[in-house]
Amino acid sequence: MGTDKYILQIEELSKSYDKKIFALKDFSYKLESGKICAVVGESGSGKSTLLKLIAGLERSDQGQINMGDQILCNDQIHLSPQKRSVGLVFQDFALFPHLRVKENIAFGLAPGSHSKIEQMLKAVRLEGYEDRFPSELSGGQEQRVAIARSLVREPDLLLLDEPFSNLDTNLKSELRHEIKRLIKDLGLSMIFITHDIYDAMDIADEIIFLKEGKIVRQSAITDIFKAVKDKYVKENMEELKRSAETILSMIPK
Amino acid sequence: MVTMGILLGIPLFSIGINLFDGVGDMWNHILEYFLLEYISNSVYLLLGTGIICSILGVSTAWIVSKYDFKYRKLISWLLYMPLAIPSYIVAYTYVGLFGNGGSLILVLQQLGFELQKIEFMNTPGLIWVLSISLYPYVYASLRAMFSNYPHALRDAAYLLGANENKYFFKVALPMAYPALIASLFLVFMEVLNDYGAAKYFGINTFTTGIFRTWTALEDLSSAIYLSAILLVLVFALMRLNRWMRSRRSYAFKMKEISDKGDRRIKLEGRRKYVAYFILSIPILFGLVLPLGQLMHWASLNMEALYSSELWEVAFQSVTLASTAAILILLFALVLLYLSRWNYIKSLNFFSRIPAIGYVLPGAIIGIGIIRSSQEIINFFQDQLGLEVGYLFYGSSFILVYAYIFRFMAVAYNPIEASSLKLGKGLSESSYLLGANRWRTMLKIDFPLIKPVILSTFLLVFIDLMKELPLTLILKPYNLNTLALNAYAYADDERLVEAAWPALLLVAMIGLLMIILNRRTKMNSN
Numbered sequence: 122m123g124t125d126k127y128i129l130q131i132e133e134l135s136k137s138y139d140k141k142i143f144a145l146k147d148f149s150y151k152l153e154s155g156k157i158c159a160v161v162g163e164s165g166s167g168k169s170t171l172l173k174l175i176a177g178l179e180r181s182d183q184g185q186i187n188m189g190d191q192i193l194c195n196d197q198i199h200l201s202p203q204k205r206s207v208g209l210v211f212q213d214f215a216l217f218p219h220l221r222v223k224e225n226i227a228f229g230l231a232p233g234s235h236s237k238i239e240q241m242l243k244a245v246r247l248e249g250y251e252d253r254f255p256s257e258l259s260g261g262q263e264q265r266v267a268i269a270r271s272l273v274r275e276p277d278l279l280l281l282d283e284p285f286s287n288l289d290t291n292l293k294s295e296l297r298h299e300i301k302r303l304i305k306d307l308g309l310s311m312i313f314i315t316h317d318i319y320d321a322m323d324i325a326d327e328i329i330f331l332k333e334g335k336i337v338r339q340s341a342i343t344d345i346f347k348a349v350k351d352k353y354v355k356e357n358m359e360e361l362k363r364s365a366e367t368i369l370s371m372i373p374k
Numbered sequence: 375m376v377t378m379g380i381l382l383g384i385p386l387f388s389i390g391i392n393l394f395d396g397v398g399d400m401w402n403h404i405l406e407y408f409l410l411e412y413i414s415n416s417v418y419l420l421l422g423t424g425i426i427c428s429i430l431g432v433s434t435a436w437i438v439s440k441y442d443f444k445y446r447k448l449i450s451w452l453l454y455m456p457l458a459i460p461s462y463i464v465a466y467t468y469v470g471l472f473g474n475g476g477s478l479i480l481v482l483q484q485l486g487f488e489l490q491k492i493e494f495m496n497t498p499g500l501i502w503v504l505s506i507s508l509y510p511y512v513y514a515s516l517r518a519m520f521s522n523y524p525h526a527l528r529d530a531a532y533l534l535g536a537n538e539n540k541y542f543f544k545v546a547l548p549m550a551y552p553a554l555i556a557s558l559f560l561v562f563m564e565v566l567n568d569y570g571a572a573k574y575f576g577i578n579t580f581t582t583g584i585f586r587t588w589t590a591l592e593d594l595s596s597a598i599y600l601s602a603i604l605l606v607l608v609f610a611l612m613r614l615n616r617w618m619r620s621r622r623s624y625a626f627k628m629k630e631i632s633d634k635g636d637r638r639i640k641l642e643g644r645r646k647y648v649a650y651f652i653l654s655i656p657i658l659f660g661l662v663l664p665l666g667q668l669m670h671w672a673s674l675n676m677e678a679l680y681s682s683e684l685w686e687v688a689f690q691s692v693t694l695a696s697t698a699a700i701l702i703l704l705f706a707l708v709l710l711y712l713s714r715w716n717y718i719k720s721l722n723f724f725s726r727i728p729a730i731g732y733v734l735p736g737a738i739i740g741i742g743i744i745r746s747s748q749e750i751i752n753f754f755q756d757q758l759g760l761e762v763g764y765l766f767y768g769s770s771f772i773l774v775y776a777y778i779f780r781f782m783a784v785a786y787n788p789i790e791a792s793s794l795k796l797g798k799g800l801s802e803s804s805y806l807l808g809a810n811r812w813r814t815m816l817k818i819d820f821p822l823i824k825p826v827i828l829s830t831f832l833l834v835f836i837d838l839m840k841e842l843p844l845t846l847i848l849k850p851y852n853l854n855t856l857a858l859n860a861y862a863y864a865d866d867e868r869l870v871e872a873a874w875p876a877l878l879l880v881a882m883i884g885l886l887m888i889i890l891n892r893r894t895k896m897n898s899n
Contacts, residue, residue, distance in 0.1 A: 178529050178532070178533075202529070202532040202533045203535050203536070203537065205533075208533065209530070209533050213526060215524065215526040215527050215529070215530035217527065217531075219551070220548075228531070228534050229533075229535045229536070274535065
């Protein structure tokens with residue numbers, strides 16, 4: 122799988138919950154191996170549905186998802202979440218509250234994988250916290266455990282659902298860079314959803330704007346200001362420009 | 375508040391003080407022949423009911439909260455209903471069903487089974503009867519727990535490679551341990567409190583032993599010693615409960631939002647039939663069969679339905695239970711507000727004394743009150759020359775007092791929880807707007823906690839209607855309740871005559887449980 126150019130290929134994926142309004146409609150997308158993609162959109166734009174479909178937590182109405190040369194789902198096939206090489210970090214982290222940090226990380230591993238757990242604790246800088254319960258951790262530490270728990274199973278693709286929404290500003294910035302470092306060090310691919318354009322600007326290689334279940338803009342992060350047509354994307358870009366200009370005007374020359 | 379706490383705690387203090395009077399004449403006899411049996415039987419009953427209630431309660435709660443199938447809502451409601459039939463009534467019906475010539479034995483014989491009877495009047499039989507009556511405590515608690523798990527937890531487990539079994543045993547069940555332990559504690563207290571079923575099956579337990587020592591052996595001092603030993607067992611269980619829960623209290627940080635939408639797994643094929651089979655066991659043995667047997671007996675004695683005796687007893691039951699329930703609610707509210715208004719927080723300990731009553735078996739409270747009331751009567755007679763004995767033994771005064779102590783926690787805890795949920799903000803806003811404490815209580819607090827007060831009244835009323843051991847010890851000679859009536863007939867082996875009071879009691883409790891269920895849903899909405 123590692124030799125393929127694209128780790129993930131989605132073709133004409135649709136999902137509707139009530140057979141009338143589509144959470145996702147004819148969604149097609151390809152993610153290159155080793156890249157980070159940010160999915161930006163308002164509430165109800167279909168961001169979470171996209172992650173759930175990739176993870177196998179929801180069934181699509183039509184379309185196909187491939188990971189490397191493996192079909193994850195199409196009209197006939199639905200691979201269970203257990204059989205997909207996908208890690209998902211939930212918005213609320215979904216740590217098992219009755220298990221210690223090391224037990225949470227070991228949950229998806231075969232018994233006796235101590236060295237892997239130690240390596241992962243080191244990678245997410247949580248050495249010394251292994252015997253704590255999730256309730257004894259800060260928000261940032263909880264998130265690192267959730268990431269470690271997903272990464273320790275060595276997935277080919279990591280998905281993150283609004284990973285920074287519960288964190289304060291300082292911690293946000295620190296964690297954004299830490300996650301980027303981890304993903305790049307481990308040579309993984311990642312899709313994360315956010316409603317905050319700054320998150321996307323900071324760590325993503327490419328960006329998708331979703332609106333009513335459809336892609337309204339897809340570009341490399343470096344081309345984000347080029348040839349913007351959609352109103353929603355335009356508004357976002359203008360807001361971004363205004364903030365940048367305000368900040369620049371405050372910097373003494 | 376301090377006075378109320380001490381006054382309501384008299385039965386408990388009485389046992390402690392009277393221990394210093396030494397043992398009674400029959401103590402050596404009890405020690406030699408019965409004590410070991412009381413202890414071992416009580417321990418067997420606790421272990422047996424603990425295991426069976428856990429299996430029945432956890433499995434049924436898991437199936438109805440996590441899976442979808444036809445009649446799920448009806449079944450999940452029926453699973454609560456065995457709680458409407460007091461265990462002593464289940465015990466009589468089992469003899470009618472499975473004893474010599476029992477209704478179910480006859481059916482089985484007609485189906486070709488060569489059976490004379492299935493023996494239930496032994497310790498395993500009592501364990502089954504108590505378990506099938508009390509498992510709804512575990513079911514109710516675990517169902518609430520399982521239903522509130524965020525779906526993200528299950529999704530996370532699946533994405534980490536877990537299958538349904540691993541998710542249940544490694545995540546869902548361990549997370550429910552605090553709820554399981556708390557509900558098993560309630561089951562254990564009910565087991566230790568049971569008198570009717572154990573007495574009817576002839577199993578010697580602490581509670582039957584206390585009664586026997588006091589009534590048949592006429593040795594109140596030894597009965598107090600037995601009560602003290604039982605009290606040690608109760609407090610040991612209380613400590614164990616607290617210790618186990620403190621070690622396993624998990625903060626739930628996840629947002630409710632991740633739980634939106636119904637994501638129960640649809641059961642199909644063989645798994646569906648296995649689920650129906652598991653769910654049918656407690657409903658059949660805890661509700662359908664006992665109720666069917668009661669109805670069968672009642673149909674043999676239709677004239678009792680038109681007798682004035684039955685309805686007089688029912689009237690006395692309702693009057694006694696409603697009077698006591700209102701008083702219990704009043705005392706709970708007074709205690710709650712006194713402790714809220716009190717600035718010396720260390721004194722709030724006294725407001726918790728009456729709450730201990732709920733974990734004390736009725737027999738202990740009864741013996742404690744008998745002992746202390748004798749001393750109070752003597753005090754009034756010797757010191758003040760007043761005859762107050764009639765007040766204690768000729769009226770329901772002492773019984774209602776005992777009810778208040780026994781069931782105070784049933785009223786106090788939910789009202790306190792609801793009041794804490796409201797927080798101090800509203801009261802403080804009211805004070806800042808110029809209202810005094812009374813006006814705030816009447817105009818702000820009461821209207822907001824009114825739904826909980828009404829639900830609590832029903833809850834206390836149900837407990838009072840079912841109550842047997844305390845009523846048996848402390849009732850005045852002219853008082854009769856449906857519970858007492860059913861027990862007395864059954865104890866005389868007049869099972870057919872026991873059917874109507876039992877059926878009426880079950881019908882009333884069942885109806886109140888339905889109302890309570892609706893009110894709880896309304897309150898939560």
